[in-house]
Amino acid sequence: MNNIIQLIAEKVKREIEESVIKVIEGEVNLDNIVDSVGEMVNDIGTKTMLAIIDELNDIIKKSPERSKKYHIHKSKVSRTLITRFGELEFERSYYKNIEKNNYVYILDELLGIEKYERIEGNLKGEILDKAANVSYEKAAKLSTPVPITRETVKKIIRENGVIDNLELEIKEKRKVNTIYIEADEDHVPMQNGNNREMRLIYVYDDKTEVNKGRTKLENIRYFTGEMHPEDMWLEVATYIDEAYDLDSVEKIYIAGDGANWIKSGTKIIKDSKYVLDHYHLSKYVKTITAHLGRLDNPICIEEALWEYMKAGNKKSTIEIINLAIEETPMGSKKESMKKAKRYILNNWEGIQKLFGEEKYRCSAEGHISHILSDRLSSRPMGWSVIGADEIARMRTYKANGGSIKEYYRKLRTERSKEEKKLKQDEKIINSIKRAYNNINPDIMIDMPYISRTEGRWLKDMLRSSSF
Structure with missing residues (x-):
């Protein structure tokens, strides 16, 4: 030494x-x-x-x-x-x-x-932690001076498996007045050339202004994964029930871009109200109004349209959009304007919540970019369904304050204990087999309750079975 x-x-x-x-x-x-x-x-x-x-x-x-x-x-x-x-x-x-x-x-x-x-376990944990943020190849290079292939990193991620959205422990219930839930999806390129939606839901209970133009969401918790929307919303509902004193909660908002899977959350999260994301509403308003000032007979309706929507005047909103469509000569543009009109009308209730007393502002686009897109869709690559799911969950786990390295260490310990239990069970089974193999088959002919009349119930059962 x-x-x-x-x-x-x-x-x-x-x-x-x-x-x-x-x-x-x-x-x-x-x-x-x-x-x-x-x-x-x-x-x-x-x-x-x-x-x-x-x-x-x-x-x-x-x-x-x-x-x-x-x-x-x-x-x-x-x-x-x-x-x-x-x-x-x-x-x-x-x-x-x-x-x-x-x-x-x-x-x-x-x-x-x-x-x-x-590869020793601690290094695997480091590779996993880095692979959540950078490519498999770069994660290996940053973790050890020994060359490790991308395929090896992929195997380590498979070994780690899928991290449950509810994995992190909730220490105590919080008492809050309002719970905010926001949702969106990233379009992840797959190996077959198609795109697949990876959904993200996050829950928080307050906003703090850090500096001008930047707001911090308090007690934020993310949910993602390759799963049915209903299952994801049930996980969100479970988390809310465990993390909050619901007797003190007066309002629960669910905000998003109007997708049906987001709206469906109101059916599972009790007493929740749907709010339309201001960012997406603005895009559709621009679709209707942006070109009108360049027409031969220019018209300006954008300000009036916003005022009608804020006031909840559905009739005037429809009339002013119809006017814009009539004044637009281009057929293709008319179709996109009609689509925008349908979007606004289908989300009318969510628009009214947007302009309510809360003056709601949804930041889902930024969270999608930071949590999912930065790793899954911002670079030219193709994912497998399993790989995208695993990486998305690893990133949300880290964003929720979890340590990938500690998670993997805990997983190894649990698997080791499980293997020891299985070995013990195997020993018991083998001892039973040995005892059974030592029995003389001739003795089995005169088994009690089979040869005697009072055991006819067992005899009948054996005859009717496939034994």
């Missing part, structure tokens, strides 16, 4: 001395020093881990408790693992359990290294 500490101290001292001399002589600059120190740190990390592993291996060998139950079958069996510091090659002993007649690497089990694992 002292040797490795001394070696590390000497290496660090030598690195400092050499770097200072090279800078003075003009041979290197800060960039070179960063690279050099990085290589040194990786080398020290690898040597330190080897020292720890060797020490543990030695302790296991010398343990009296070990020698009573396990005999050394092979003294030195090498294994290689990729770590954040680089490739780690070490040796450990292979033991035979003299009671159960099976074989085990005690050191591997002690360190939590899984069978056939090539």
